[in-house]
Amino acid sequence: MSDTIVNKIAESGLITLDPADFLPREPIQVFDLKDYLFMGMILKEKDFREKLKTMDWEPWRGSIVGLTCTADAIIPVWAYMLVTTYLQGIATEVLMGDEASARRQLLQRALWQWDITPYHDKRVVIKGCGDDAIEEFVYTDITRKLLPVVKSVMYGEPCSTVPVYKKK
Numbered sequence: 001m002s003d004t005i006v007n008k009i010a011e012s013g014l015i016t017l018d019p020a021d022f023l024p025r026e027p028i029q030v031f032d033l034k035d036y037l038f039m040g041m042i043l044k045e046k047d048f049r050e051k052l053k054t055m056d057w058e059p060w061r062g063s064i065v066g067l068t069c070t071a072d073a074i075i076p077v078w079a080y081m082l083v084t085t086y087l088q089g090i091a092t093e094v095l096m097g098d099e100a101s102a103r104r105q106l107l108q109r110a111l112w113q114w115d116i117t118p119y120h121d122k123r124v125v126i127k128g129c130g131d132d133a134i135e136e137f138v139y140t141d142i143t144r145k146l147l148p149v150v151k152s153v154m155y156g157e158p159c160s161t162v163p164v165y166k167k168k
Contacts, residue, residue, distance in 0.1 A: 024106040034071035066102035
């Protein structure tokens with residue numbers, strides 16, 4: 001009997017895919033229009049334009065910005081457009097919504113742009129736990145994208161997987 005330890009998982013040819021790798025790593029800041037409303041519910045165009053014109057935009061530099069309004073107010077679309085013009089060239093990206101919505105949009109874009117060719121005819125394990133909270137849609141989108149090319153999809157960890165799909 002040999003004393004050699006064999007790593008059967010390493011020899012299995014399984015590829016572990018961590019959904020957390022698709023999470024945006026850039027900081028996301030929220031620009032909330034509620035702070036620019038008269039009496040917390042009315043957007044006055046002249047005052048709004050003046051506040052934006054005199055605002056220090058440097059704290060937004062290099063950030064992804066989610067534009068939202070958390071007040072129960074009707075905000076004209078042009079207001080979001082105007083804020084975007086000030087953030088252009090300062091923020092790395094401007095997205096509509098709060099931080100969670102911006103993160104979701106970035107995740108979806110990363111998944112849409114993901115090159116799956118390295119997974120052709122491979123056995124893939126989609127990692128099921130980690131330090132980052134992953135929304136369920138990420139798992140379904142990854143699965144949907146992999147199905148046309150992979151040999152199999154499993155969920156969990158290489159030492160303990162749940163079979164999800166096997167090519168027939």
